[in-house]
Amino acid sequence: MKxxxxxxxxxxxxxxxxxxxxxxxxxxxxxxxxxxSWFLFWCTLxxxxxxxxATNLFNDAVDHRKGADTAKRLGPKRVTASGMxxxxxxxxxxxxxxxxxxxxxxxxxxxxGWVIVGIGAGSLLFSYGYTGGPFPLAYRGMGELFxxxxxxxxxxxxxxxxxxxxxxxLEILTLxxxxxxxxxxxxxxxxxxxxxEDSASGKRTLAVRYGKTFARAEIVVFCFLPVLLxxxxxxxxxxxxxxxxxxxxxxAVISFAVSRTEPGSxxxxxxxxxxxxxxxxAFAATLTAALP
Numbered sequence: 069m070k071x072x073x074x075x076x077x078x079x080x081x082x083x084x085x086x087x088x089x090x091x092x093x094x095x096x097x098x099x100x101x102x103x104x105s106w107f108l109f110w111c112t113l114x115x116x117x118x119x120x121x122a123t124n125l126f127n128d129a130v131d132h133r134k135g136a137d138t139a140k141r142l143g144p145k146r147v148t149a150s151g152m153x154x155x156x157x158x159x160x161x162x163x164x165x166x167x168x169x170x171x172x173x174x175x176x177x178x179x180x181g182w183v184i185v186g187i188g189a190g191s192l193l194f195s196y197g198y199t200g201g202p203f204p205l206a207y208r209g210m211g212e213l214f215x216x217x218x219x220x221x222x223x224x225x226x227x228x229x230x231x232x233x234x235x236x237x238l239e240i241l242t243l244x245x246x247x248x249x250x251x252x253x254x255x256x257x258x259x260x261x262x263x264x265e266d267s268a269s270g271k272r273t274l275a276v277r278y279g280k281t282f283a284r285a286e287i288v289v290f291c292f293l294p295v296l297l298x299x300x301x302x303x304x305x306x307x308x309x310x311x312x313x314x315x316x317x318x319x320a321v322i323s324f325a326v327s328r329t330e331p332g333s334x335x336x337x338x339x340x341x342x343x344x345x346x347x348x349x350a351f352a353a354t355l356t357a358a359l360p
Contacts, residue, residue: 071152072161074145077124082343083219083251084120086350088113090243091227091236094357104231111175112230115188116223118169123195125162127206129155130199134207134269144336166192176230187226191218209274211259212252212286220248242301243353246294250315250349253290253322253342256283260326261335284326291319294349308359311352318345 092112095104132148133155147153153161169192176184198214199206205214224244228236259266259275260283267276275283298312322341329335 071147075125075128075147075153075158075161076121077144079144079340079343080124080254081117081120082346082350083215083254084116084223085113086251086346087219087223087244087247088116088227089350090247090353091224091240092231093354094228094240095231097354097358108176108179108230109227111172112227115169115173115176118165118172119191119195122162122165122169122192123198125158125165126196127199129158129162130204131271134199134271162196166195180230180233183229184226187222191222194218206273207271209272209277211255211273212290215252215255216245216248219251220244220246223247239302242297246297246349247346249290249294250342250346253287253319253345254339256287256290257322257326257335257338257342259283260287261331261333263331280331284323287326288323291323291345292316295319298352302356304356304359308356311355314352315345315348318348 088109092104092109096106096109098104128146128148132146145152148155148158170188173184173188177188194205194214197203197205198211205211221241221244224247225235225240228240256275259273260280263273263275263280263283266273274286295313295316299309302308302312318341322338322345325338325341326335
């Protein structure tokens with residue numbers, strides 16, 4: 069059980085929880101008894117968490133097979149590379165979570181039809197295609213783009229659609245982009261930490277392609293562009309503006325830390341700060357939606 073918990077990578081799960089939370093919240097707390105469904109919210113959340121875990125399991129097995137994860141890695145232990153679980157068992161586990169995600173999503177399909185099937189099928193396909201298949205996105209420097217698209221726009225807009233039965237406007241798209249950018253902080257820190265190992269294994273992340281200076285600048289952009297978007301698009305009053313600035317405090321700490329520290333195991337602490345920044349954004353968005 070310990071090995072499976074490690075393989076699920078619980079510290080990455082905020083990237084699955086926050087978009088659903090942010091996308092669904094406006095209709096769950098608007099005091100309208102005819103809008104929003106907590107049952108559909110929990111189904112959406114459960115399905116997204118299962119897809120996230122499946123992605124992590126595919127990543128664990130595929131990275132080991134391609135030599136991107138070794139016993140010398142600086143990040144958290146990987147169960148396949150460390151021999152705790154065999155690659156085949158981890159792949160079966162990933163497929164099991166894909167199946168669980170599909171079953172949990174059945175009420176969403178019954179409520180909204182083929183739109184949910186399309187979103188779910190694409191998400192499941194790319195949960196493997198992130199590191200596996202003929203065109204693995206993470207190995208082509210497209211990991212950040214994947215996260216912005218699926219953990220940002222798709223997850224937030226899809227969660228809003230589940231609650232409203234229609235697509236949101238500029239505000240929901242902005243929240244989706246912000247979620248994607250904040251989630252990409254995690255990917256960018258991870259890639260900067262692993263730049264030497266990834267370079268040796270042929271994993272051509274953006275950090276490997278363009279170097280440490282670019283990777284550090286990328287992290288700064290991912291931390292502060294969401295704040296700029298908040299200031300321009302979302303605030304309705306001074307309080308909501310101030311709420312949106314809260315994640316910037318953590319973003320400043322992360323940006324300063326990566327600029328002063330060479331890639332190494334200390335970056336695992338910065339990943340935790342990245343997750344905290346994402347969660348603080350979710351609280352800011354929730355509190356803003358609750359303001360009169």
